[in-house]
Amino acid sequence: MKYPQNFEFDDLQGLLRFGHGKLRGSCFLLLNIVDVDAAREWLNTAPVSSAVTTNPLPDRALQIAFSVDGLRALGLRESIIADFSDEFIVGMTGDESRSRRLGDVGANAPQQWDWGGDASHTPHILLLLYAAKDGIGAWRSHVEDEQFIQAFELFRELPTRDIGSIEPFGFLDGISQPRIDWAHRQGTDLHERDRYSNWLAAGEVVLGYANEYGEYSNRPLIEPHEDELATGLPDAEEQLTRKDFGRNGSYLVIRQLHQDVPGFWGFVDQASGSTEERDQLAASMVGRHRDGSPLIPTSIEEIPGVSPQNSENQFTYAADPDGYLCPFGAHVRRANPRTGDYPPAVTGFISRFIRLFGFGLKRPDEDLVASTRFHRLLRRGRGYGRVLAPEDAIKADAPDGERGLQFICLVANISRQFEFVQNAWMMNSNFSGVNNESDPLLGNREPLLNGDDTDRFSRPDPAGPMQKTCRLPQFVTVRGGGYFFMPGLRALRYIAALPGSDKNGKDNPS
Ligand code: HEM
Numbered sequence: 001m002k003y004p005q006n007f008e009f010d011d012l013q014g015l016l017r018f019g020h021g022k023l024r025g026s027c028f029l030l031l032n033i034v035d036v037d038a039a040r041e042w043l044n045t046a047p048v049s050s051a052v053t054t055n056p057l058p059d060r061a062l063q064i065a066f067s068v069d070g071l072r073a074l075g076l077r078e079s080i081i082a083d084f085s086d087e088f089i090v091g092m093t094g095d096e097s098r099s100r101r102l103g104d105v106g107a108n109a110p111q112q113w114d115w116g117g118d119a120s121h122t123p124h125i126l127l128l129l130y131a132a133k134d135g136i137g138a139w140r141s142h143v144e145d146e147q148f149i150q151a152f153e154l155f156r157e158l159p160t161r162d163i164g165s166i167e168p169f170g171f172l173d174g175i176s177q178p179r180i181d182w183a184h185r186q187g188t189d190l191h192e193r194d195r196y197s198n199w200l201a202a203g204e205v206v207l208g209y210a211n212e213y214g215e216y217s218n219r220p221l222i223e224p225h226e227d228e229l230a231t232g233l234p235d236a237e238e239q240l241t242r243k244d245f246g247r248n249g250s251y252l253v254i255r256q257l258h259q260d261v262p263g264f265w266g267f268v269d270q271a272s273g274s275t276e277e278r279d280q281l282a283a284s285m286v287g288r289h290r291d292g293s294p295l296i297p298t299s300i301e302e303i304p305g306v307s308p309q310n311s312e313n314q315f316t317y318a319a320d321p322d323g324y325l326c327p328f329g330a331h332v333r334r335a336n337p338r339t340g341d342y343p344p345a346v347t348g349f350i351s352r353f354i355r356l357f358g359f360g361l362k363r364p365d366e367d368l369v370a371s372t373r374f375h376r377l378l379r380r381g382r383g384y385g386r387v388l389a390p391e392d393a394i395k396a397d398a399p400d401g402e403r404g405l406q407f408i409c410l411v412a413n414i415s416r417q418f419e420f421v422q423n424a425w426m427m428n429s430n431f432s433g434v435n436n437e438s439d440p441l442l443g444n445r446e447p448l449l450n451g452d453d454t455d456r457f458s459r460p461d462p463a464g465p466m467q468k469t470c471r472l473p474q475f476v477t478v479r480g481g482g483y484f485f486m487p488g489l490r491a492l493r494y495i496a497a498l499p500g501s502d503k504n505g506k507d508n509p510s
Contacts, residue, residue, distance in 0.1 A: 196303065205410050255406075
């Protein structure tokens with residue numbers, strides 16, 4: 001198999017590599033196309049940022065992603081669209097069973113969303129602008145030139161605000177990310193990956209490269225003899241005679257998550273007898289202290305893919321098999337259980353063989369959590385709303401307000417990565433041997449069909465019975481969301497060069 005020695009950073013949108021955390025100003029726009037020709041012309045010269053490093057890094061960035069309706073509006077052939085994944089084509093709100101699996105029921109139901117809830121129309125384009133804090137206005141004016149104004153109508157501007165790296169509940173965020181293996185340092189072979197590693201195959205976040213199975217995720221491939229335009233696209237790595245429309249592209253999942261900050265801190269305060277207990281309960285729910293330090297002692301054994309400076313990520317839960325330090329149900333332990341392909345202590349051929357047939361479990365729940373490397377997310381979200389410190393949030397007159405997270409993640413497989421994590425790990429009321437509870441931050445607290453509760457949070461206690469906190473209210477409510485495709489820059493030029501349209505946003509079939 002051929003692997004790239006030099007990753008095509010010039011074809012990759014910068015958000016995948018940089019995250020733009022240093023550019024504190026941001027502006028997220030949902031757009032609809034009203035004039036297809038003008039839209040294509042604008043796209044042809046739009047200053048979309050690549051992932052090439054410059055010194056210094058640019059102080060402005062623009063990234064673009066399309067919904068399936070957006071790609072259709074721009075005239076992409078149905079035969080190409082059909083090769084995208086089903087989740088992308090059907091959309092985040094496209095069927096009830098998906099909404100149920102994602103926890104989008106009750107107060108989270110798409111019918112209640114501010115945007116994206118209407119499955120019959122998803123906004124065409126998500127435009128993400130980043131700049132130094134006081135430069136975002138000028139950058140936006142520059143991007144919204146005459147052509148832009150003719151091409152698009154603003155469907156919605158999503159709230160974003162520079163609230164620093166502390167998310168609205170008051171915890172340091174953006175600490176743990178997978179380290180993308182751009183240079184293909186690490187094999188994906190099962191036998192090389194017994195242990196948790198933070199390195200992640202590039203094909204887990206970028207289409208057109210080998211993923212953690214050593215395979216290529218499905219994506220649109222084009223026969224060049226059927227399509228002249230496709231000559232500008234890269235070759236498909238595993239099928240060299242075909243052109244790769246997906247290469248260097250990624251799926252972008254966005255969810256606007258409202259956070260009830262007074263509700264969260266008011267609840268943990270009431271449930272605790274002292275400030276220390278309150279802070280301990282809140283930290284147990286998140287799985288980290290407010291300053292980001294882990295609840296687990298950092299490991300002496302080096303974790304591959306965690307740089308030595310990143311000591312707050314130098315741990316796995318192998319050091320806490322009973323959940324005494326970090327409860328199994330804590331947000332970060334659900335979101336990334338840091339499991340390898342085999343449980344700890346399985347190293348040699350014989351012990352692997354024994355485990356393969358399901359023997360040798362030390363604890364009955366040991367095998368319950370899937371190997372993490374197939375379910376990682378590259379998070380790229382931003383917070384919004386006015387900061388409300390926990391100490392103020394517990395006051396009786398704490399102001400309500402719109403604050404929360406524009407949760408964004410980039411993945412190569414929406415269902416195996418984002419939907420799996422959201423459904424099997426976050427929303428599932430049976431996770432890692434705990435029952436009747438879902439993610440303490442994200443749970444919608446809706447009872448199950450059989451009437452069982454999901455609104456508890458339990459903390460194993462070495463000194464006695466499990467400590468249970470009951471009747472957790474809903475702290476996070478979904479306000480909007482959608483699935484988008486963030487193309488590589490050559491695919492973007494292909495879209496911009498698509499032929500023919502009338503002026504009403506409808507394309508002629510090509
Ligand atoms: C308003 C909603 C949310 C809040 C307040 C929140 C908060 C946090 C915080 C404070 C951390 C620890 C900082 C870090 O490790 O970077 C974290 C980590 C994480 N969160 Fe969330 N989060 C939210 C939604 C989500 C959602 C919807 C998902 C995925 C479906 C998610 C996935 C993750 C992952 C994968 C990690 C890293 C875990 C690790 O690698 O140890 N979060 N979150």
